[in-house]
Amino acid sequence: MSKQKRAKELVAGGMIVEAGNARDYETGDWRTEKPEVDFDKCIHCFFCWAYCPDSSVNVDPEAGKMKGFDLKHCKGCGICASICPKNAITMVSER
Amino acid sequence: MAKVIGLNGNAAVANAMRQINPHVVAAYPITPQTDCVERFAEFVADGRVDTEFVTVESEHSAMSACVGAAAAGGRVMTATSANGLALMWEIVYIAASMRLPIVMMVANRALSGNINIHCDHSDTMGARDAGWLQLFSENAQEAYDNTIMAIKIAEDMSVRLPVMVTQDGFIISHALECVELLEDEEVQKFIGPYKERYPMLDLKNPVTYGPLDLFDYYFEHKWSQIDAIDHCLPVIEKVSAEYGKLSGRNYELLESYKLDDAEVGIVALGSTCGTAKEAVDRMREAGKKVGLLKVRCFRPFPTEQVIKTLSPLKGVAVLDRSATFGGFGGPVFTEIRSALYDAPERPLVIDFLYGLGGRDIFMEDIEMAHSRIEGVVKKGRIDTHVDFLGLRE
Ligand code: SF4
Ligand code: SF4
Secondary structure, eight states: OOOOOOGGGSOTTSOBOSTTOGGGSOOGGGOSEEEEEOTTTOOOOOHHHHHOTTOOEEEETTTTEEEEEOTTTOOOOOHHHHHOTTOOEEEEEOO | OOEEEEEOHHHHHHHHHHHHOOSEEEEOOOTTTHHHHHHHHHHHHTTSOOOEEEEOSSHHHHHHHHHHHHHHTOOEEEEEOHHHHHHHHHHHHHHHHTTOOOEEEEEEOOOOSSOOOSOOSHHHHHTTTSSOEEEEOSSHHHHHHHHHHHHHHHHSTTTOOOEEEEEETTTTTTSOEEEEEOOHHHHHHHHOSOOOSSOTTOTTSOOBOSOOOOTTTHHHHHHHHHHHHHTOHHHHHHHHHHHHHHHSOOOOSEEEESOTTOSEEEEEOTTHHHHHHHHHHHHHHTTOOEEEEEESEEESOOHHHHHHHHTTOSEEEEEESSOOTTSSSOHHHHHHHHHHTTOSSOOEEEEEEOOGGGOOOOHHHHHHHHHHHHHHHHHTSOSOSEEESSOOO
16 A cells, blocks of 8 residues: 555545556555466467456567566456466465 | 616526626526526526526536536536425535535525425525535625625635525515626626636646545545635635625624624524514614624534624524424524533523424514523523424424
């Protein structure tokens, strides 16, 4: 969780006055399971990237490579694991 | 040169709206407010204002359109009554939460049931905790003046909160009075050009209004709203003083009428204050030491000023034009009594519910309230805290 501001530091009205700051709101600690990828099986089809509802699959578009997960924001929903055509993703307990 | 013309309260406010010339008005008709927006629609149709007038399918949509337009960066006004205000409810709260300086005239009407179109304060009193400022008007002139002042108060950079200007339905909204209007240019000069704050139409600086706000920040945002409304009183006083200089009509948060040497006081809001002033005069002629406290600004509640004005008295009779079912007296009573609790010297305070659904209030009723509080003071003890005026029990 990023450092929380005090009431007096907030913008009155609770609006968000900067663009693209969703990444500052770290939702990774909502997770009970995290995805792990087995690169021996992965064929870099990017299905997981396309389906992830939290834009938490990292890819290198130039190289055409899936690069793992953004665990600061991945909420552990498991969609990537269920959609992967090669069963390359496993959900493992955070405990 | 200001001109005096015959207008009812709705027409007076419609003229204030014309002179304010807001960017957007979104409204839905409801008695007794309809006549106000209808007249404003005529100004729109006649090209006398530049306003984008949005006709909507309900009050929920009216307030939603107002919120959208205000967030986009416009000066926005609307008007409603009773059930219309009730249908706006969730968006009324949202307008205040987002700190949007919308000004809404409410022609006070009983909030059902049974169905009734006449005046009481149950509509705006129900909305007293919504985060809006509330200014009550005694007559059409005050409704006009309050509407113009409300714009400047709401848009003050330290306030940025919506304001409700009320007038008693039919009693003020439909009664013809002499109203002195300022010149159009004077109004424009007084309110000044609209100052935007994080407008959504500023495409270079994108902002998000009303995002999800959970246990980690919601409380802090509510605190900042509480803090903001708590600090509005000096702005209301400052704007009212400036308006006094311009118009010659002076407004305060509370109006004291013959209270200086009074032993007992009557407290009232809205058009009843006119009747109460007459009653006070008549009782004064009969040698009674009585005065009236008119509450113009109910939200934020001017606690310190109430303590200062009422604590020297021996007895206070509060007149409440709405009920809080199952509560300890009406909303004005609970505020007044609670404010006085810590005063080292404090009067005995009793409450009268009156005028629900437009039931008339007469000078005799106010004299009755006075004789009751006089009796309480003599006895030094309250037997009945909450009673009724003009009711067939
Ligand atoms: S578990 Fe859900 S949130 Fe996390 S990377 Fe997979 S699809 Fe995205
Ligand atoms: S869906 Fe499976 S195979 Fe495709 S990129 Fe993701 S992990 Fe690799």
